[in-house]
Amino acid sequence: MQHRRSWYGRDGCSASRYYVKQCALFTGAKNPGIMSAAMIALHASTPPGTCEPVCIALSNVSKRYGRRRVLTDVSATIEQGTVLGVSGPNGSGKSTLLRILAGILVPDSGEARVTVSGRTLDRHERRAVIGWVAPEVGLYPSLTGAEHVELYAALRGIVLTSEEIREALAVFGLGRRLRDPVRSYSSGMRQRLRYVCATIHRPRILLLDEPFGNLDLAAIEAVRRLVEMHRDAGVTVVAGNDDRELDMADALIHLGSTASQ
Amino acid sequence: MSQAWWRQALAICAKDMRIEFRERTSVTSVLLFAVTSLVVVGFALAGLALTSDVAVPLLWIVLFFAAFSGLAHVFVEEEEGGTASALLMAASAEGVYVGKLLYNLALLGVVGLVAVPLFLLITGLPVPRAGQFVGVVVFGSVALASAATIVGAIVAKARARGALFGALGFPVVLPLLMMAVVATRRAVGADADDWSWMRDVGGLVGYAAMMVAASVLVFPAIWETN
Numbered sequence: 001m002q003h004r005r006s007w008y009g010r011d012g013c014s015a016s017r018y019y020v021k022q023c024a025l026f027t028g029a030k031n032p033g034i035m036s037a038a039m040i041a042l043h044a045s046t047p048p049g050t051c052e053p054v055c056i057a058l059s060n061v062s063k064r065y066g067r068r069r070v071l072t073d074v075s076a077t078i079e080q081g082t083v084l085g086v087s088g089p090n091g092s093g094k095s096t097l098l099r100i101l102a103g104i105l106v107p108d109s110g111e112a113r114v115t116v117s118g119r120t121l122d123r124h125e126r127r128a129v130i131g132w133v134a135p136e137v138g139l140y141p142s143l144t145g146a147e148h149v150e151l152y153a154a155l156r157g158i159v160l161t162s163e164e165i166r167e168a169l170a171v172f173g174l175g176r177r178l179r180d181p182v183r184s185y186s187s188g189m190r191q192r193l194r195y196v197c198a199t200i201h202r203p204r205i206l207l208l209d210e211p212f213g214n215l216d217l218a219a220i221e222a223v224r225r226l227v228e229m230h231r232d233a234g235v236t237v238v239a240g241n242d243d244r245e246l247d248m249a250d251a252l253i254h255l256g257s258t259a260s261q
Numbered sequence: 262m263s264q265a266w267w268r269q270a271l272a273i274c275a276k277d278m279r280i281e282f283r284e285r286t287s288v289t290s291v292l293l294f295a296v297t298s299l300v301v302v303g304f305a306l307a308g309l310a311l312t313s314d315v316a317v318p319l320l321w322i323v324l325f326f327a328a329f330s331g332l333a334h335v336f337v338e339e340e341e342g343g344t345a346s347a348l349l350m351a352a353s354a355e356g357v358y359v360g361k362l363l364y365n366l367a368l369l370g371v372v373g374l375v376a377v378p379l380f381l382l383i384t385g386l387p388v389p390r391a392g393q394f395v396g397v398v399v400f401g402s403v404a405l406a407s408a409a410t411i412v413g414a415i416v417a418k419a420r421a422r423g424a425l426f427g428a429l430g431f432p433v434v435l436p437l438l439m440m441a442v443v444a445t446r447r448a449v450g451a452d453a454d455d456w457s458w459m460r461d462v463g464g465l466v467g468y469a470a471m472m473v474a475a476s477v478l479v480f481p482a483i484w485e486t487n
Contacts, residue, residue: 104346105487123485127350138343142283143276154272155351157265181283197347 053080053117054129054204054234056101060110063096070096073110076253078235083227085249086239092255094239095134098207101237102132114205128156129234131203133194135213141183145174145193148182149200156201168196172222187214195223204234211238212245224248269356273348274363277335281368288371291331295376298323303383316384317445320377321438324405327372329430332365332409336417345417354481358410362473365406373402386449393458394448400462401441404469408433411476414483433472440464 056078063071070093078084086094099105100112103123114126121129139148146165153160160168169178172192182190191214199206206227212220227236227248238245246252281287302319339345348357377398381388388394412433416425444461 099346099487102350104349124353130350132350136343137347138345140276140280140342140344142280147276147279151272151276152347152351155269155348155356157268 055079055115056205056235056237057113057115058097058101058110059113061097061100061107061112062109063093063100063105063107071100071107071255074253074255075110078237078251080235081231082251083231083236083238083249085246085252086237086255087241087246087252088255089241094255095136095209097255098132098134098209098237098239101205102130102207103127104132116204128201129204130207131198131201131205132207132209133191133198133211134207134209135191136209137194137198139182139190139193142181144179144181145169145185145196146178148193148197152197153200158201160200168200169193172196173218188216188219191215192219192222195226199226202233206230206234206236208236208238208240208245210240210242210245212240212242220244266353266356266359269352270359270363273352273357273360274367277361277364278367281364287331287334287368291327291368291372292375294330295323295327295372296379298326299376299379299383311384311386313386313446313449316380316386317449318442319384320380320445321401321441323376323380324369324373324402325434325438327376328365328369328402328405328409329412329426329434331372332368332406333413333416333426333430335361335364335410336414340417349484354484355477357484358414358476358480361414362407362410362476365410366403369402369406373398388448389450390448390458393462394445396458396462397441397444397448397465400465400469401437401444404437404441404465404472405434407469407472407476408437411472411480411483414476414480418483418486437465437468440468 056076058074058076061071061074062069070091074093074097076084086097088094096105100107101114103112103126106123114121114129116129143151146162146169149165149168150160153165166175166178169175172195174189174192174196177185177189182193185193208223208227211223211227215223227238230236236248238249240246299319336345339348352360380386408430412426412429415429419425440461444457444465447457447461
């Protein structure tokens with residue numbers, strides 16, 4: 001299956017070099033038996049309207065923190081069906097770029113646009129179609145895993161039964177710990193819970209910052225399957241430096257060092 | 262106000278109440294402050310008759326410090342725990358503000374249920390206009406909670422948080438406290454006339470309505486600041 005992709009970057013700036021990499025698509029779908037029923041229900045079934053094309057366009061996006069320049073004129077177009085990798089040294093602006101895409105940060109100049117069926121979404125509309133997983137996303141220590149899922153589903157206007165909550169958590173191996181408070185979770189389990197909370201509304205765009213951080217092999221495999229199954233439904237942006245993370249991408253932006261900027 | 266607002270507000274309020282029920286950090290510290298202040302004053306004034314001119318400000322000082330020591334921290338905890346950005350992604354700013362306001366109202370309600378009867382017991386202040394007194398305390402508390410919520414939201418986004426609490430809270434709350442003290446003094450018998458309750462309670466309702474309306478307008482800009 002071919003996916004159209006168009007992209008570009010500006011040399012000499014933060015997006016100093018880039019390349020496109022072909023990778024095998026739907027590796028998870030070759031082995032549908034390894035997917036749990038819940039995972040198929042949550043992520044593989046196409047929600048209404050997902051045939052509408054989704055596209056992200058970055059146009060000369062720049063961002064500073066005080067006097068420190070983090071991103072300079074980053075441009076890219078990411079079309080539906082693409083998994084974009086964002087690599088670069090620490091402090092090069094990978095997380096900042098994802099936060100701009102998520103609509104949490106506003107670029108100092110340039111523009112980050114998300115369009116669905118040709119209509120550009122504003123920052124608030126954009127958040128409804130985005131699932132964002134990042135190490136800095138906090139959890140409530142005294143709430144259980146199930147209560148987290150229930151909360152984020154309710155905020156997204158989704159009412160889940162306790163069985164659906166259990167199934168959602170089981171996708172990432174938390175089915176047996178759903179009644180335990182998050183303070184008793186390991187860092188890997190917390191990262192798994194972030195995935196469940198971020199994807200409960202079936203987002204069209206997945207923004208994954210260091211997606212394999214603290215995860216064991218089983219959870220990494222679950223994330224790979226999530227990305228592969230999500231590929232057709234929308235756009236995924238993966239930021240990190242781990243080769244295993246960037247292997248999922250079929251296009252890559254490398255953000256240059258910001259030390260001298 | 263759309264249904265989505267309310268659903269989000271109720272979910273956030275329920276979440277905060279659940280956390281508070283399990284951890285009891287805010288309610289414990291706020292109640293400890295209120296009860297300790299009143300008991301210490303009670304001991305210090307043992308045997309002395311306390312006039313309403315002194316007793317009424319004491320009640321509002323206790324409620325004010327209780328509100329600002331506990332209520333104003335609801336947003337700081339979200340920022341410091343890293344959960345603010347997840348809420349930002351999932352909920353509208355209006356839903357977050359109303360949810361936090363509802364939680365603060367509930368918390369101040371609990372404080373009032375303990376502190377006000379204790380205040381009346383310790384001071385022995387007669388309350389000839391009980392309905393007016395209850396109205397003033399209830400709507401004064403609503404106004405106080407609305408002020409504490411928006412000040413807490415502004416402070417949570419600032420770096421020098423400790424200094425800002427005082428700098429922002431003082432000018433916002435001072436007119437309210439002056440209104441509340443005058444209204445409460447009238448309710449306990451001083452300077453009362455037949456229509457005083459309407460002016461006093463109406464003033465407090467007006468302050469609370471104005472504060473909530475202004476907060477709903479400015480909160481999205483505060484909440485979206487990064």
